[in-house]
Amino acid sequence: MSKRMIDFSEGSYYHIYNRGNSKQVIFYDSEDYEYFMWLLYISNNEDSFAVDRTFSKGYFYERGEQLVAIGAYCLMPNHFHILVTKIKEKGVSRFIHKIATAYAMYLNNKNKRTGSLFEGRYKARHIDNDTSLKYIYSYIHLNPVKLINPTWKEGGIRDIQKTNLFLHSYKYSSYFDYAEPNNYRNEGRILNPDFFPKYFTNKEQFKKEIFSWLKLKYD
Template identity: 30%
Template sequence: MKLESLEKNHYYHIFNRGINGCTIFNSNENKAFFLKQLDKYTNDKVSFFAYCLMDNHFHFVVRIDEDEKQVTQLFSNFFNSYVKAFNKQNNRTGSLFEKHFKRIRLKNEEYLRSLIVYVHLNPTHHLGLDFEEYKFSSYQAILSSKESKIKKNEVMQLFDDKENFIFYHKQRKDKLTEEYTFE
């Protein structure tokens, strides 16, 4: 499968999971470190619109703000830095993630809106947890008045306002809850 190239000024869904579905975050500290490294490596080169970190996978919704080669390399450096730290902490060696991070170029604004909601609903979909309370997604950061790397104003513009942002998420959550039963 040929990987989608990352083009400047385009939006992407970037995601990956642990090799063979293995855990890539053993603790909240791992997740916090992952986000810290993400900020360090992508600073001002990638704009973030949503993210969610699950125990065995992650999702980013981004816009590429620099040239393809530079951004692809910085993501590679970022993932390598996390894997080295994770392996050292867990006394393990070898690959942690599946071979290449996946990327899908978003074709339109509706897809972008839907994807942001999809990413935020991951804790509900996979774990039956309340997405509004989940600490390692951008949902709370978008609604917060605190400073964040997330492009909050641009996200709100996609949904028109805060009330529609919340409504869109809850409406999709209700549909999701109807489709799945959690035990």
């Protein structure tokens, strides 16, 4: 992933996203998803690390100072979304570079492939107001709905219970960590919610906000 000249400001929020080259799949199985999620944790670290020595420690590896704070994320078969705010100077670009490099090396080695994995530079959108920031939580976490209902944005959601259960069971996003904060999972250590506005003080508020974008009343 090449460098890009973006002035990431301290205290500002950014939606980071990228997809596979020519829209190709970048996550082939659960192992790939889980490895990338682990990279979200381990790469958020000023110190260098040896993958083969730290992977076995999972989410309990003691990191150095973090480069960014992560507010939300979602992995899809051919792309990913991450909501971040920087902590260290050049933290965002360093963080994304570490993830992209490590994951491309992993997947190229695993699948005996060559060539670029990602579609050029990562994209970064500055989120400059509360309305947009609240919306991006919904946008990121609702991405998986298209896997069970590709036309939901045009036709809406008829079965809200099915959609809710699917989002709860989708392991490759931070949805569960907000929807079920008392049911802790190790992947919850990826997130740094204290660096973001307290829009959701409980799971009911989170779900209400998420499902309001489906134009449905949450009960």
